[in-house]
Amino acid sequence: MKKPIVLFPYVEAGMGHIAPMRxxxxxxxxxxxxxxxxxxxxxxxxxxxxxxxxxxxxxCKSVVDSNRNRTYGFLMTLSMDxxxxxLSNSASANCLQAGTHKPAVARMNExxxxxxxSTHWSTNYFAKKSDVNPLTVxxxxxxxxxxIFNYPCDLTLVPTKAGYEEALEKYSRRYxxxxxxxxxTLIDDRAFEVPRDxxxxxxxxxxxxxxxxxxxxxxxxxxxxxxxxxxxxxxxxLNVTLIPICGxxxxxxxxxxxxxxxxxxxxxxxxxxxxxSSYMVAADLFCGKSGANxxxxxxxxxxxxxxxxxASGIEKLNGxxxxxxxxxxxxxxxxxxxxxxxxxxxxxxxxxxxxxxxAEAQYENYGSEQTARLIFDLLCTRFPxxxxxx
Numbered sequence: 001m002k003k004p005i006v007l008f009p010y011v012e013a014g015m016g017h018i019a020p021m022r023x024x025x026x027x028x029x030x031x032x033x034x035x036x037x038x039x040x041x042x043x044x045x046x047x048x049x050x051x052x053x054x055x056x057x058x059x060c061k062s063v064v065d066s067n068r069n070r071t072y073g074f075l076m077t078l079s080m081d082x083x084x085x086x087l088s089n090s091a092s093a094n095c096l097q098a099g100t101h102k103p104a105v106a107r108m109n110e111x112x113x114x115x116x117x118s119t120h121w122s123t124n125y126f127a128k129k130s131d132v133n134p135l136t137v138x139x140x141x142x143x144x145x146x147x148i149f150n151y152p153c154d155l156t157l158v159p160t161k162a163g164y165e166e167a168l169e170k171y172s173r174r175y176x177x178x179x180x181x182x183x184x185t186l187i188d189d190r191a192f193e194v195p196r197d198x199x200x201x202x203x204x205x206x207x208x209x210x211x212x213x214x215x216x217x218x219x220x221x222x223x224x225x226x227x228x229x230x231x232x233x234x235x236x237x238l239n240v241t242l243i244p245i246c247g248x249x250x251x252x253x254x255x256x257x258x259x260x261x262x263x264x265x266x267x268x269x270x271x272x273x274x275x276x277s278s279y280m281v282a283a284d285l286f287c288g289k290s291g292a293n294x295x296x297x298x299x300x301x302x303x304x305x306x307x308x309x310x311a312s313g314i315e316k317l318n319g320x321x322x323x324x325x326x327x328x329x330x331x332x333x334x335x336x337x338x339x340x341x342x343x344x345x346x347x348x349x350x351x352x353x354x355x356x357x358x359a360e361a362q363y364e365n366y367g368s369e370q371t372a373r374l375i376f377d378l379l380c381t382r383f384p385x386x387x388x389x390x
Contacts, residue, residue: 007113009043011120016292020186027368051099085150143321215283217245228335237262290319304355305329
């Protein structure tokens with residue numbers, strides 16, 4: 001029996017898209033790698049076409065621009081609401097970088113997948129435009145679906161009950177309980193293996209095991225209010241360890257690494273790292289913009305959050321979910337007031353308890369097995385012999 005090709009195309013447009021793809025690709029291979037030809041690929045970056053590479057670079061730039069300019073981010077998502085899924089996908093795919101559409105479709109045809117799993121709108125769009133007619137699965141990493149993720153596909157997955165129910169009601173002509181599923185939040189299985197003892201984790205990372213610890217992150221590009229918050233905390237010399245995650249922003253990492261610690265306030269800047277889970281375990285509190293992946297990980301490890309910024313309408317929906325729906329976060333956009341709140345929690349950590357308990361209550365909403373099994377069930381609709389091969 002010829003193994004059906006299941007494609008996992010990675011797109012560089014922030015860790016919110018990359019981390020869930022890693023999780024589902026790994027779990028699907030574990031469960032079904034013996035009967036499926038599973039292929040990981042960097043869809044744009046690994047192509048030899050300069051237009052495709054430039055397309056991805058411009059998508060990355062749009063993420064950076066959204067973080068630098070809140071108005072730009074909100075205008076971008078407002079345009080999606082106005083023009084809807086089909087026009088938003090088509091315009092983005094054709095206008096962001098001239099000459100992208102034809103080679104992207106050709107690349108999908110050349111790969112000839114039987115099923116394409118996407119965590120970014122673009123690969124789903126080009127799969128649907130291809131001539132090979134693959135089955136398509138699209139996982140939205142955010143708390144709620146937004147128009148660019150509503151483009152036709154065979155199965156859409158959303159990780160929150162609120163997002164699922166809203167989509168069924170708001171987009172009733174697009175979704176049914178058959179083509180839309182609420183699934184557990186995709187997280188790498190390794191996260192379940194990370195020790196959760198804060199003191200031990202701090203010691204292993206070279207941090208003071210007894211000091212109140214705050215992790216800060218503004219996405220993979222390290223752009224936001226993190227710098228001002230850290231500077232104000234250092235100026236006050238709060239009794240705290242600050243862990244700013246600078247990501248790919250090398251200049252920021254070099255700058256913060258040159259800052260002098262206070263008598264009590266210790267700054268521990270981190271560049272791009274694969275130890276995000278470890279630093280999250282070490283933290284008593286997380287502060288940052290409401291990106292899908294990092295807030296989900298904070299909840300998984302029972303760490304309360306302060307939302308310091310919405311970079312776009314998408315992140316506004318994410319932030320509101322954590323602030324209003326699951327009540328694991330506070331929204332404070334003013335850097336001085338963020339530092340005031342950190343100082344309040346340092347002086348009385350018990351005030352964090354309601355947020356911490358709410359975060360810990362989300363633990364069961366994580367994992368990738370449910371999604372892997374739904375993908376396999378979809379594949380079996382076209383290849384029914386797979387069920388007998390298991």
